[in-house]
Amino acid sequence: MTTQALTTAHWAGLAQVHKFGGTSLADAGRFRAVAAIVQQHCATPEQCWLVVSAPGKTTDQLCQLLDMAARGEALEPVLAEVQHSLTTLVQQSLTEPEQSDVLAQLQQWLALLPELAQAGRAADVLALGESVSALLLSRLLRQLGLAADWLDSRQFLTVDGQQVRWDQSEQDLQALCQPGIRVVTGFIGRDLAGNSLTLGRNGSDYSATILGRLVQAEQVTIWTDVDAIYSGDPRRLPAAVPYQQVSWRQACLLAELGNPVLHARTLSPLHNSQTKLLVRSSFEPERSGCHILPDADCLASFVTDLHDMVLLSMHQLHGLNASWLANALHQPVIALPQSCDAHVWLLPARVADEAVQLLARHQVHAVHDTSRYYAVAWLKPAQVQQADLPADVAACVKRLAPAHRYQNHELAIWLFDQELSAVNLAQLHQCCTQPRPEIQLIVAGTGNVGAEFLRLLPGHQQRCHSHALRLAVLFNSRQMVFEPDNGLELAQQMQQGRPLDQKALLAEIAQLKGPKVLIDLTPSQQLAEQYPAFIEAGCHLISANKQGVTLPEAEYQAILDRLDQQQLHWYSTTTAGAGLPVQRALQELHSAGDQVRRISGIFSGTLSWLLCQYDGSSAFSDLLLQARELGYTEPDPREDLSGRDVQRKLLVLARTMGCSLELDDIALEPLLPESLAGDSWQAFWQQRAEFDALMQAAWQQAQQQGLQLRYVGELSLTEAGVQARVRLVQVPASDPLAAILPCDNVFVIESDWYQELPLVIKGPGAGRTVTAGGVHADLAQLCQQLPAAAYSSRLS
Ligand SMILES: NC(=O)C1=CN([C@@H]2O[C@H](COP(=O)(O)OP(=O)(O)OC[C@H]3O[C@@H](n4cnc5c(N)ncnc54)[C@H](O)[C@@H]3O)[C@@H](O)[C@H]2O)C=CC1
Numbered sequence: 001m002t003t004q005a006l007t008t009a010h011w012a013g014l015a016q017v018h019k020f021g022g023t024s025l026a027d028a029g030r031f032r033a034v035a036a037i038v039q040q041h042c043a044t045p046e047q048c049w050l051v052v053s054a055p056g057k058t059t060d061q062l063c064q065l066l067d068m069a070a071r072g073e074a075l076e077p078v079l080a081e082v083q084h085s086l087t088t089l090v091q092q093s094l095t096e097p098e099q100s101d102v103l104a105q106l107q108q109w110l111a112l113l114p115e116l117a118q119a120g121r122a123a124d125v126l127a128l129g130e131s132v133s134a135l136l137l138s139r140l141l142r143q144l145g146l147a148a149d150w151l152d153s154r155q156f157l158t159v160d161g162q163q164v165r166w167d168q169s170e171q172d173l174q175a176l177c178q179p180g181i182r183v184v185t186g187f188i189g190r191d192l193a194g195n196s197l198t199l200g201r202n203g204s205d206y207s208a209t210i211l212g213r214l215v216q217a218e219q220v221t222i223w224t225d226v227d228a229i230y231s232g233d234p235r236r237l238p239a240a241v242p243y244q245q246v247s248w249r250q251a252c253l254l255a256e257l258g259n260p261v262l263h264a265r266t267l268s269p270l271h272n273s274q275t276k277l278l279v280r281s282s283f284e285p286e287r288s289g290c291h292i293l294p295d296a297d298c299l300a301s302f303v304t305d306l307h308d309m310v311l312l313s314m315h316q317l318h319g320l321n322a323s324w325l326a327n328a329l330h331q332p333v334i335a336l337p338q339s340c341d342a343h344v345w346l347l348p349a350r351v352a353d354e355a356v357q358l359l360a361r362h363q364v365h366a367v368h369d370t371s372r373y374y375a376v377a378w379l380k381p382a383q384v385q386q387a388d389l390p391a392d393v394a395a396c397v398k399r400l401a402p403a404h405r406y407q408n409h410e411l412a413i414w415l416f417d418q419e420l421s422a423v424n425l426a427q428l429h430q431c432c433t434q435p436r437p438e439i440q441l442i443v444a445g446t447g448n449v450g451a452e453f454l455r456l457l458p459g460h461q462q463r464c465h466s467h468a469l470r471l472a473v474l475f476n477s478r479q480m481v482f483e484p485d486n487g488l489e490l491a492q493q494m495q496q497g498r499p500l501d502q503k504a505l506l507a508e509i510a511q512l513k514g515p516k517v518l519i520d521l522t523p524s525q526q527l528a529e530q531y532p533a534f535i536e537a538g539c540h541l542i543s544a545n546k547q548g549v550t551l552p553e554a555e556y557q558a559i560l561d562r563l564d565q566q567q568l569h570w571y572s573t574t575t576a577g578a579g580l581p582v583q584r585a586l587q588e589l590h591s592a593g594d595q596v597r598r599i600s601g602i603f604s605g606t607l608s609w610l611l612c613q614y615d616g617s618s619a620f621s622d623l624l625l626q627a628r629e630l631g632y633t634e635p636d637p638r639e640d641l642s643g644r645d646v647q648r649k650l651l652v653l654a655r656t657m658g659c660s661l662e663l664d665d666i667a668l669e670p671l672l673p674e675s676l677a678g679d680s681w682q683a684f685w686q687q688r689a690e691f692d693a694l695m696q697a698a699w700q701q702a703q704q705q706g707l708q709l710r711y712v713g714e715l716s717l718t719e720a721g722v723q724a725r726v727r728l729v730q731v732p733a734s735d736p737l738a739a740i741l742p743c744d745n746v747f748v749i750e751s752d753w754y755q756e757l758p759l760v761i762k763g764p765g766a767g768r769t770v771t772a773g774g775v776h777a778d779l780a781q782l783c784q785q786l787p788a789a790a791y792s793s794r795l796s
């Protein structure tokens with residue numbers, strides 16, 4: 001081994017820190033297993049730091065020794081036990097000449113123990129365990145041909161009260177840096193006067209992250225006896241889910257709740273650093289472990305239970321907080337979301353008096369409740385981070401009748417007078433952590449309706465309890481974007497896209513895992529004709545685009561058949577009545593056994609608005625521009641004026657009622673005669689005066705008779721077959737179709753059950769928000785249709 005000195009900066013971003021706890025070093029077999037892990041993971045030894053705890057039960061034995069010394073009892077029996085177990089460990093782990101070397105050192109340390117114990121130098125006594133582990137492991141590694149040496153952390157780690165002296169510790173560590181693997185004692189350090197101290201419960205994990213920060217490690221790996229962080233205690237909850245990724249935020253909250261895998265202090269040195277943190281099992285080193293990731297979404301869901309807890313109330317905190325108390329007590333202290341003007345913390349009953357005294361020393365008056373509680377805390381996944389509980393969780397909690405409930409968007413805590421039975425706890429855990437499959441959204445169209453749909457999406461993502469809605473693909477007639485960046489404005493997002501390429505788009509969509517849905521918010525017939533290809537790629541369909549649902553019957557039926565074969569769904573509520581539930585009403589009547597005979601009314605929001613607003617004082621075409629601005633018209637408003645849009649809607653309704661019909665089977669009397677429509681929008685616009693004159697004449701004629709203009713559709717099912725038409729009519733003021741608000745649609749449904757008085761559905765039939773809202777309603781329906789258990793979106 002070369003003795004060339006190195007600085008910690010030498011390792012910056014390269015060094016690895018591995019920490020092995022007492023169970024990982026319980027006996028000679030475990031030491032060999034750890035040495036094998038080190039061999040595999042410390043390929044470049046000069047970048048490798050190992051932090052070790054005392055072997056197996058050594059710390060417990062040393063504590064016993066200290067207790068006996070404090071009571072003035074004879075120490076020999078325990079000393080003999082310690083000597084026997086450590087000597088055996090060394091003999092079984094090492095061969096000569098290392099074995100004799102280490103045994104000689106062990107004898108020297110053991111000889112000092114009685115004096116140290118009797119002097120009450122607890123930290124010096126306890127340090128024996130970590131020192132033996134460090135020395136032994138370093139020699140074992142040497143026997144395996146690795147350049148390894150051990151380092152007593154008291155040589156560099158200086159702690160002032162609860163604060164690490166970072167500058168001093170780094171400076172002292174630099175002076176000790178050497179190439180090769182360094183096996184460092186965990187759990188111990190020194191105070192400002194150079195006396196030994198211990199870092200408290202789980203101190204070795206803390207040592208590892210402190211060292212990680214001091215050497216600016218690339219990664220700190222905590223090798224323990226679990227291979228993941230579980231959604232609950234797997235010993236009590238066999239259905240607990242292992243997570244292979246947990247966000248930093250959730251790890252901190254879990255630590256505050258007293259989760260045994262990672263403690264709040266362990267996490268603190270690496271906060272806001274580049275160092276990665278990984279938890280792995282030294283018993284199953286082939287498993288990849290659980291990454292604690294600063295940028296990860298809070299997708300995991302955890303249920304933790306805490307026994308024998310009390311409530312502590314304070315009016316003033318004088319700058320103290322629950323984490324401070326948790327650190328001081330080495331116990332979980334949970335700040336509950338406040339319900340009144342007091343601060344309420346939850347903590348174990350056994351430390352309540354100590355907490356009150358400690359706070360009093362800092363001028364904080366605290367009182368603790370005499371009631372003892374069994375607490376269950378739910379750390380919510382991002383999908384349900386909101387004020388209200390998801391309905392299934394709320395129902396489960398209601399049944400269990402907690403004495404108190406607290407919650408904020410991240411955390412819910414329920415306090416029970418008695419411990420929950422294993423069955424009840426398992427049910428609550430299942431409700432809180434059940435899989436919420438991810439649906440991949442492929443959104444086509446970023447115009448009027450598309451932009452509004454995307455604006456409403458985050459709200460729906462928050463509310464959708466059954467599924468995670470993931471915007472996977474966004475495309476319009478020019479650009480396509482995969483995995484859009486939610487932080488960007490829509491226009492910026494599209495600018496970053498690639499030119500639309502249907503083949504590449506479909507190939508990418510086919511690769512997406514889990515359920516996926518094409519949400520067609522375009523007016524494109526070409527896209528509608530491609531639905532079979534999207535179905536082939538596994539997509540459900542949601543269409544605001546009327547082209548697909550009004551394709552020629554054979555093509556339309558072929559799409560339905562393909563969907564059926566692949567067990568996929570198609571929702572198109574907004575293609576008639578925008579957000580109004582007209583298709584749903586027809587489907588429900590049909591499935592309940594009713595027979596619809598006639599449907600009639602006003603089906604165009606644009607024409608409804610125009611004919612309500614028009615009073616002859618301005619040109620009809622000027623109003624048309626306003627309707628377009630309001631988001632009512634089709635992308636080409638001549639589609640509305642021609643009556644074609646209403647004709648399509650009537651076809652949609654006919655098909656919903658089970659009629660086999662083509663578009664041209666519906667008689668069409670246009671508002672805008674074909675001769676005035678022009679070849680293009682520009683051509684129409686240039687000659688609009690003629691159309692304006694036509695509309696003025698029609699309006700005047702109706703006015704003179706006290707009538708109003710309405711553009712209506714009607715479809716009747718008779719013995720003779722289906723009769724359908726759309727046209728401009730004049731109605732008296734008493735007619736239900738006269739008494740509408742601008743933009744209202746009216747659907748009058750007559751059926752066997754609704755004969756004398758028809759079923760009427762009325763409301764705004766066009767507009768960005770109602771339409772985008774209707775598309776979200778379709779998406780919600782789809783989510784309800786998808787079997788939650790069929791997909792596994794566990795984070796792996
Ligand atoms: N405005 C409303 O109240 C209602 C509208 N709708 C329907 O919503 C759809 C969208 O309407 P708007 O948003 O007003 O239209 P728009 O013209 O504002 O936006 C259309 C979007 O579709 C994209 N697009 C066109 N062809 C495409 C293709 N082949 N592939 C990919 N993207 C394509 C365009 O680039 C644009 O982003 C239309 O089909 C309309 O009938 C349905 C119910 C109500």
Ligand SMILES: N[C@@H](CC=O)C(=O)O
Pocket residue numbers: 574575576577578603604605606607632633634640645765766767
């Ligand atoms: N342009 C349409 C929009 C809804 O389908 C209308 O005005 O009704």
